[in-house]
Amino acid sequence: xxxxxxxxxxxxxxxxxxxxxxxxxxxxxxxxxxxxxxxxxxxxxxxxxxxxxxxxxxxxxxxxxxxxxxxxxxxxxxxxxxxxxxxxxxxxxxxxxxxxxxxxxxxxxxxxxxxxxxxxxxxxxxxxxxxxxxxxxxxxxxxxxxxxxxxxxxxxxxxxxxxxxxxxxxxxxxxxxxxxxxxxxxxxxxxxxxxxxxxxxxxxxxxxxxxxxxxxxxxxxxxxxxxxxxxxxxxxxxxxxxxxxxxxxxxxxxxxxxxxxxxxxx
Numbered sequence: 001x002x003x004x005x006x007x008x009x010x011x012x013x014x015x016x017x018x019x020x021x022x023x024x025x026x027x028x029x030x031x032x033x034x035x036x037x038x039x040x041x042x043x044x045x046x047x048x049x050x051x052x053x054x055x056x057x058x059x060x061x062x063x064x065x066x067x068x069x070x071x072x073x074x075x076x077x078x079x080x081x082x083x084x085x086x087x088x089x090x091x092x093x094x095x096x097x098x099x100x101x102x103x104x105x106x107x108x109x110x111x112x113x114x115x116x117x118x119x120x121x122x123x124x125x126x127x128x129x130x131x132x133x134x135x136x137x138x139x140x141x142x143x144x145x146x147x148x149x150x151x152x153x154x155x156x157x158x159x160x161x162x163x164x165x166x167x168x169x170x171x172x173x174x175x176x177x178x179x180x181x182x183x184x185x186x187x188x189x190x191x192x193x194x195x196x197x198x199x200x201x202x203x204x205x206x207x208x209x210x211x212x213x214x215x216x217x218x219x220x221x222x223x224x225x226x227x228x229x230x231x232x233x234x235x236x237x238x239x240x241x242x243x244x245x246x247x248x249x250x251x252x253x254x255x256x257x258x259x260x261x262x263x264x265x266x
Contacts, residue, residue, distance in 0.1 A: 011051035011087075018093040018154050025080060025158065032161065034174050037077040045071050048086075062086050080158065081177045093151060105173075105180050105238075109245035111135075112169055119255045122166040128152050131172075169259045182242050186260050188230035189223060196261055200254055210251040216240060223261075 007027040010020040028036050028044045036044055045067055052059055059067065066086045070076040111134070115127045123131065129152045136143050143151075159171040173183045191199065203219040204211050211219065220240060224233040231239070246256040 008047060008051055011048055012055035012057070014057075014088060016087050016089045018090055018151060021084070021087060021089050021093065022154050022158055024087070025083060034159075034161070034171075035077050035079050035178070036083070038074065041070055041076050041078060042074075060086075060088065077178055079176075079178045079181065080174050093154075105176055105182050105242040106245045108173065108176055108180075109242055112172070113246055116169070119253070121255060121259050122168045123172070124166050125152055125156060128155060128167055128172075182235070182239055183260065185230050185232075185235075185239075189227050189261060191261055196258060199261075200257065210248075210253045211257060212250060212252070213240070213244060216243060216252060 006020075007024050010016055010024050013020065016024070028040050030040055048063065049059065049067065052063070063086055066082075070078065111131065112123075115123050115131045129148060132151055132155065133143075133148060136148075156165065156167065159167055159174055161171055170183050170187065173181050178184070199219065200211070201207075203215045205215060217236075217240065220236055220243075221233070224231045224236060243257070243260060244250070244252065246252065246259070248256075
C-alpha cells in the first residue's frame with residue numbers, strides 16, 4: 001500500500017514517539033506476521049530515503065548501515081528490534097529494545113518464566129507492566145507510572161496478534177533480535193494438540209510427566225531431521241539451552257514445551 005500521510009510524516013521526524021513508532025511498524029508490516037520482509041522491507045527502505053530527503057535530512061549512520069545491509073537483499077527479514085535501532089525514537093521506549101537483559105533467547109526465557117508464574121503460556125497487561133518495569137530497572141532507568149502504562153498499552157497493541165489482551169510467549173519474543181529469536185524457527189514446526197501429546201508421551205520415556213535434557217535432545221534431533229527447512233541441526237545446542245531455560249530445575253513440563261511446539265489448540 002502507498003504510505004499513509006502519517007507513516008511518511010513520522011519518517012521525516014527528528015525524534016519519533018512510541019505511538020508514532022507503532023504506526024510506522026503497523027503500516028509496513030502489512031501482512032501482520034510480526035516482521036518486515038520482502039516487498040514490505042523494500043518499500044520501507046525506499047520511503048525512508050525519500051522522507052529523509054524531503055525533510056532535508058541525511059541518513060543517519062545507522063540508517064545508512066541498515067540500507068547497505070538490507071537494501072539489495074530480497075530475503076532480508078527484520079523485526080521490531082531492528083527497526084528500533086534505525087529510527088530516532090524516544091529514549092525510554094528504545095530501552096526495551098536495547099535492553100542488556102534481552103541479548104539472548106536464554107535470558108529472555110528465564111525472564112518469561114519469572115512472569116508467567118502460573119505456567120498459563122501468556123502474561124496479562126499487569127504482568128507485562130511488571131516485566132517492562134523490570135527491564136528498565138535492569139537498565140538503571142526510572143520511569144513514571146503514567147509512561148509505563150502508556151508503553152504497556154503500546155506493547156500490547158504491537159504484539160498482541162490475536163487481540164485477547166494477553167501476550168503469548170511467541171508474541172513477546174518479538175522483543176528479541178531476529179537472529180536470536182529461535183522461536184521463529186519453531187513456528188514452522190507447529191503441531192496440533194494430538195500430535196504434540198503423542199510426541200510428548202513418546203519422548204517422556206520414563207512416563208514421569210516431564211522431559212529431561214537427554215529426552216529433549218532426542219526430541220530435537222528428530223524434529224531437526226523432519227524439518228530441515230526450518231531447523232538447523234548445527235544449532236541444536238542453542239535450541240536446547242534456550243528451551244531448557246523454561247524448565248523447572250531441569251524438568252521441562254508439558255505446558256512449557258507446548259509453548260514452543262504447539263500453538264494449535266483443538
